[in-house]
Amino acid sequence: MGLKDVRRRLPIVTDLPAPSSRAAFHAPPGAVPRPGLAVWEFTLACDQKCIHCGPRAGQRRPQELSTEEALRLVHELAAAGVGEVVLIGGEAYLRDDFILVIRAIREAGMDATMTTGGYNLRPDRAEAMAEAGIRSVSVSIDGLERSHDHVRATANSWKRAFSALRNLREAGLGISVNTQINALTRSELPELLELLAVEGIHSWQLQITVAHGNAADHPELLLQPYMLLELFETLDHLMTRAAALGIRIWPANSLGYFGPLEGRLRGHQKRSTGHWNGCEAAKIGLGIESDGTIKSCPSLGGPTNTGGRFPERPFAEIWAGAPRFHDMRERTVEDLWGYCRGCYYADPCLAGCTAVSEPLFGRPGNNPYCHHRALEMDRHGLRERVEQVASAPQTGFGTGLFRLVREPKDPIERSRRGPVAIEEARSSRLLDPRGPGRPLDVAIVSGDEH
Numbered sequence: 399m400g401l402k403d404v405r406r407r408l409p410i411v412t413d414l415p416a417p418s419s420r421a422a423f424h425a426p427p428g429a430v431p432r433p434g435l436a437v438w439e440f441t442l443a444c445d446q447k448c449i450h451c452g453p454r455a456g457q458r459r460p461q462e463l464s465t466e467e468a469l470r471l472v473h474e475l476a477a478a479g480v481g482e483v484v485l486i487g488g489e490a491y492l493r494d495d496f497i498l499v500i501r502a503i504r505e506a507g508m509d510a511t512m513t514t515g516g517y518n519l520r521p522d523r524a525e526a527m528a529e530a531g532i533r534s535v536s537v538s539i540d541g542l543e544r545s546h547d548h549v550r551a552t553a554n555s556w557k558r559a560f561s562a563l564r565n566l567r568e569a570g571l572g573i574s575v576n577t578q579i580n581a582l583t584r585s586e587l588p589e590l591l592e593l594l595a596v597e598g599i600h601s602w603q604l605q606i607t608v609a610h611g612n613a614a615d616h617p618e619l620l621l622q623p624y625m626l627l628e629l630f631e632t633l634d635h636l637m638t639r640a641a642a643l644g645i646r647i648w649p650a651n652s653l654g655y656f657g658p659l660e661g662r663l664r665g666h667q668k669r670s671t672g673h674w675n676g677c678e679a680a681k682i683g684l685g686i687e688s689d690g691t692i693k694s695c696p697s698l699g700g701p702t703n704t705g706g707r708f709p710e711r712p713f714a715e716i717w718a719g720a721p722r723f724h725d726m727r728e729r730t731v732e733d734l735w736g737y738c739r740g741c742y743y744a745d746p747c748l749a750g751c752t753a754v755s756e757p758l759f760g761r762p763g764n765n766p767y768c769h770h771r772a773l774e775m776d777r778h779g780l781r782e783r784v785e786q787v788a789s790a791p792q793t794g795f796g797t798g799l800f801r802l803v804r805e806p807k808d809p810i811e812r813s814r815r816g817p818v819a820i821e822e823a824r825s826s827r828l829l830d831p832r833g834p835g836r837p838l839d840v841a842i843v844s845g846d847e848h
Contacts, residue, residue, distance in 0.1 A: 516562025
C-alpha cells in the first residue's frame, strides 16, 4: 500500500485526545514503575549509511512486526500508561504504515514524536504526518556540512536534512534538531546553532557519540574524556546564546553529571531534583526493536538489556517480569566500580548513562564521560582517555572493549611518567549480574566473548 492510499484511508480530524503526561510515577521499592517513554525502532531499513549508527541500520530486521501487530502494541503501550512514543529507525517513514501507527498512537491518548535523518522526508510525507497528529519531529544534524556528510556517508545528506526541517515546518509541525557531539563536531556547535535558529527550531538535543555498532568500528570519532573540559566551556556560551535565540538546549542522558553547569543544562527537563538522578532504563524509559523485542534502554542491545519479544508475550508481562529489567531497577552504589564507586555523587548518579559505560567497558558502573570527574582530574593535574583493545562484532549495538588510561595532563610529565593508572574492561552482567564485576584479561578476550 502506498503513502497516498494510506492517506485516503486516514480521516482528517481536528480533535484528537490531549496527550497524556509521559512522566512516570516513581514507584515505591519493589513495585513496578509505570513506563513513561517508549522509543520505538519502527524499522531497521534506512536510506543512509551512518558510520556512527548503533543498530547498524540499513536492511529490515527479519520478522519485523506486521501492521496488525504494531497496532496491537500501540494499545498495550497505552494500557500500561506510556505517555509518549518516539518513532525512530532506521527510518520510520520507510514503512508505508507509519502514518496509521502515528494516528493510532494519538487516538490512544499518547504523544507521538519522531526522530529522523530526513533524507527522503518529502513535503507529502510531512503533510501526512501532520494530518495523523504527530506533534514534533527531531531531525538529526551532526555538525556542519562536511562533518555531517562524512558521518552519514551519504551524498547531500546535510542539505536534505535542512530541507526536511523546512518541509516539516511548512506542514505546521514543531521542529527540533538532535546532534551527536564527536571529535569532528565538537568545535562546530556555535556556528551550527546560528544556522538552526534560522530554521525556527524549538529545541536542540545534544549527546555524545557512543562506542557501539558502527561507531565502535570508528574509535577516531569518539570524544576523549579529557575533551569535556573544552566542550563544556563551549556549552556554557552556547546555552546563553540559545536562550537569547529562544531555543531550548536539551541534554541527552550521555551529557553532563554534577558539574557547575548541571542546573542550567537540565533546566528544561523538569527534574524535581534539578540535576541528573540516575539511569531511567526500565524505570521510566524503554526501547522497542522493530521485531517486537522490548529492551530496558533504547540505545543498548543484546541479552543484558532484552526483556522479551512482543507479541510472543504481552507488553505488560515483559515490563513487569523481565529479570534484566529488575536488575536495572535495583542497581545501587554496590554495582559501581573505579572512580565512580568512591565519588561524592555516587548514590544519585549511579555512574551516569548505562549506554555510555557498558559499550566501553563491557559493564556499566564506571563512566569517565562526566564533567564533574573531568574537572576533578584536572584539579589533580591528571586527565583520562580511552583506548580500544578489542573490536566489536558485526551485530546491531555490538560493542568492543576499551581500557581507561589515567595520566598527567602536562605533556612533558606525561612523557616522563607514563600512565598513573590503567583500568581494564570488566566482566559482562551476563557473567556477574550484580556488583562491580571482574577485570578482564583483554589479551585473551575477543569482542564477542566478554
